[in-house]
Amino acid sequence: MSLERVRQLPLDLPAGSAARGYISPELDVPLELPFTVVRGGQPGPRLLVTAGIHGAEYASIEAAVRLAQTSPQALSGTLLVLPIVNLPAYRTRSIYLNPIDGKNLNRCFPGEAGGSFAEQLAFWLVENAIKGSDAYIDLHGGDLNEALTPFTIFIQGDQRSRALAEVFGLPLLVSSSPSGTSITAGYRSGIPSILAEAGGNGLWPEADVGVLEHGVRQVMQHLGMLAGKPEPKPTRQLGEFAWLRSEHDGLWYPKVAAGQQVQPGQDIGHIATPFGKVLQPVTAPIAGIVLFAVTSLAINVGDPLYGIGA
Numbered sequence: 001m002s003l004e005r006v007r008q009l010p011l012d013l014p015a016g017s018a019a020r021g022y023i024s025p026e027l028d029v030p031l032e033l034p035f036t037v038v039r040g041g042q043p044g045p046r047l048l049v050t051a052g053i054h055g056a057e058y059a060s061i062e063a064a065v066r067l068a069q070t071s072p073q074a075l076s077g078t079l080l081v082l083p084i085v086n087l088p089a090y091r092t093r094s095i096y097l098n099p100i101d102g103k104n105l106n107r108c109f110p111g112e113a114g115g116s117f118a119e120q121l122a123f124w125l126v127e128n129a130i131k132g133s134d135a136y137i138d139l140h141g142g143d144l145n146e147a148l149t150p151f152t153i154f155i156q157g158d159q160r161s162r163a164l165a166e167v168f169g170l171p172l173l174v175s176s177s178p179s180g181t182s183i184t185a186g187y188r189s190g191i192p193s194i195l196a197e198a199g200g201n202g203l204w205p206e207a208d209v210g211v212l213e214h215g216v217r218q219v220m221q222h223l224g225m226l227a228g229k230p231e232p233k234p235t236r237q238l239g240e241f242a243w244l245r246s247e248h249d250g251l252w253y254p255k256v257a258a259g260q261q262v263q264p265g266q267d268i269g270h271i272a273t274p275f276g277k278v279l280q281p282v283t284a285p286i287a288g289i290v291l292f293a294v295t296s297l298a299i300n301v302g303d304p305l306y307g308i309g310a
Contacts, residue, residue: 005032009080009128011046013039016072025124029088029100029117036068036081044077045134045223049216050125051082053106053138053182054096055089059199060139063212077225080129086121093202095143106140109185126185135164135223136186136193139212142200142258145296149259149289150198150211151238151309155183160192167222168196168215169233172289174241174309200258201295238309242286245304246271248279252299254306260290262308269306271299286310 004010004021013019017039022032051057051064064083084090086105089098096104100117108115111122130136142148151172154165161183165173178184186193196215199208218230246252254269256262262284271280288310294303 009035010037011078011080011132013037013078015039016041018072020068025121025128027117027120027124031087033085033087034083036079038068038070038072038075038079040072040075040077040225042076044075044225046078046080046132047220047223047225048129048133048136049079049081049139050085050129050137050182051139052084052090053086054140054143055084055086055091055098056093056095056144056202057141057199058202058204059208060141060197060212061090062204062209063216064139066209066213067216074227075225077223079220079225080133082125082129085125093144095145106182107180109180109182110188122185125182126189130182130186130191131189133186133191135219136183136191137164137168137216137219138182138193138195139216140195140197141208142197142292144202145294146200146292146304147258147295148197148200148292150196150208151291152197152215153178153183153195155187155193158187158192161187161194164192164219164222165194166232166235167218167230168194169218169230169235170196170198170211170215171233171235172291172309173235173237174291175237175239176241200292238288240286240288240310241291242288242308242310243304244282244285244306244308245302246280246299247301249300250274250279251297252294252305254293254295256290256293256306258290258293261288262290263287282306284308
């Protein structure tokens with residue numbers, strides 16, 4: 001199989017064909033991002049699937065790699081897969097922030113053509129991949145230092161996004177309108193968009209990879225891109241998403257794990273000095289389920305500790 005090196009995504013392929021290779025966006029920092037375009041034998045919608053916006057969320061990246069193997073003969077419409085969007089963060093195994101400008105790519109959308117690296121990359125993705133799609137799925141998971149229970153975020157008040165989240169089939173749904181994210185940029189471009197999360201701690205077990213791959217294929221069936229009908233699964237919607245952050249540099253001692261239920265005021269951990277002095281007791285602000293939990297001993301000012309959904 002020959003791999004193309006291109007300056008523009010080859011979206012107008014002949015029916016029943018595929019193109020795979022590397023695209024070089026016009027950014028200040030040279031990149032060659034892997035891509036796959038699969039054009040089905042029958043007409044249909046265009047679905048964009050991205051992963052690696054955070055470069056160390058490996059279950060999502062592997063799920064996207066597998067989805068890129070979809071056969072053109074089995075497909076109606078077009079599937080565009082960008083499995084490692086934030087390549088510098090992937091190569092350096094960087095958590096949260098990319099190493100070029102120190103910014104979190106998923107807080108930089110819709111980006112700026114003349115901005116810093118992350119802003120340029122976000123702008124390129126919006127203009128060249130998100131716009132023109134009929135649906136968008138951004139795959140994520142817990143970072144190298146995070147354990148996570150699977151959930152899907154959909155845009156608050158957007159019924160089309162909610163329908164995709166329900167079909168994707170992860171047990172927990174979060175209704176949100178997060179600022180600066182990929183799916184908010186998709187929504188503002190008129191495209192139903194969801195962010196699905198599974199995996200974490202630098203691992204990519206089959207269960208987490210498989211649940212993300214299966215969820216995307218469920219959405220493809222829902223959109224008429226693959227044969228068959230999605231099998232509905234019970235979901236639970238969470239309407240509030242509380243983030244807890246560190247107020248100190250120090251050592252982090254969590255007391256609850258991802259997937260556990262907590263109650264308001266419950267002692268769920270503390271941050272201490274290397275000499276054992278407690279700097280910050282951490283209590284649950286709401287009743288809910290722990291969606292993600294930072295598991296590293298090392299903690300810095302401003303780092304996330306937990307995400308709790310209510």
